Structure formats: C-alpha cells, structure tokens
Amino acid sequence: MNKQLTLFLALGMFFWMIQSCATSSKTASMEKFEYTAAVNSIVQDKCYGCHSADGRSDKAKQALMWDNVPTMTADEQAHILDEIMEVTSERKMPPSRFVESRPEKALTDEEIATFQKWAKDMMAVVEKSK
Numbered sequence: 001m002n003k004q005l006t007l008f009l010a011l012g013m014f015f016w017m018i019q020s021c022a023t024s025s026k027t028a029s030m031e032k033f034e035y036t037a038a039v040n041s042i043v044q045d046k047c048y049g050c051h052s053a054d055g056r057s058d059k060a061k062q063a064l065m066w067d068n069v070p071t072m073t074a075d076e077q078a079h080i081l082d083e084i085m086e087v088t089s090e091r092k093m094p095p096s097r098f099v100e101s102r103p104e105k106a107l108t109d110e111e112i113a114t115f116q117k118w119a120k121d122m123m124a125v126v127e128k129s130k
C-alpha cells in the first residue's frame, strides 16, 4: 500500500469514529422519559398552575400531576401521553372557561406542535421500555 492511500484510509476511519460517537450520544439522551426544555417552559407557564401539588383544583391534580409522570410505570406513561396528545391537539387544555378570562394562556400552534413532537418521541421511548 502506498503512503497516500494509508493516510486516506486512516483519515476516513477517524471521521467515521467521530461520526458514530456523535450519533450514539444523541440517541442515548432520548432513552428515558423526560421533559425537554421547550415542553417544560410551556408547562410551567400554561399547565402547572393546575396540574401540580400547589394546583388550584383537585380534579386537575387527580387527572394529571406533571411531577409524578417521570416515575410512573410505562403503561401509565403511555396512557398520559395519549391524553396529552389529545387535549393539546384538540385545544381542550387549558380549559376553555379558564382561557376565556386568560386568553394569553391558550396554546399557540407552535406550542401544540412542540407537545405533539415530544409526546411522539416519548411514546417511542415508553413502548421500548415495556
């Protein structure tokens, strides 16, 4: 083998290794149930006031406690993810009576898309862990 070919192959190996490291660390971050920063900030602003320990309605707390979801079983998580996909895409949450007096709390199209993408990604993670 001549020198140039050896160098070419070595460089190729080097970049291939860097590439596969980068890809594996990317998938590793999506292997457990977690809230992304984008989802977290929407939830804090528009959902947490009702669906948290200090929430203002018992019914809302019974239906969903954001802080408890990460430690639920995979079956429970899948169920909650289904509900989240439904209530966000159909604009059922925040409740219309609440949004009437606080229109700034309605979800924007972009926020709905953020919820849908996250819930879909998480559903894949949850299904794999079952």
Ligand code: HEC
Binding pocket: 043, 046, 047, 048, 049, 050, 051, 057, 059, 060, 063, 064, 080, 083, 084, 087, 088, 093, 094, 095, 098, 107
């Ligand atoms: C003003 C209080 C309030 C806010 C804000 C709110 N929710 Fe709810 N949520 C409720 C109540 C009350 C229920 C119980 C079901 C019902 O009576 O409609 C509920 C139920 C749910 C459920 C369970 C499905 C169902 O229909 O029972 C999900 C999922 C949900 N909410 C997601 C959200 C998300 C996501 C947000 C933020 C975008 C949000 N909620 C904001 C009050 C609220």
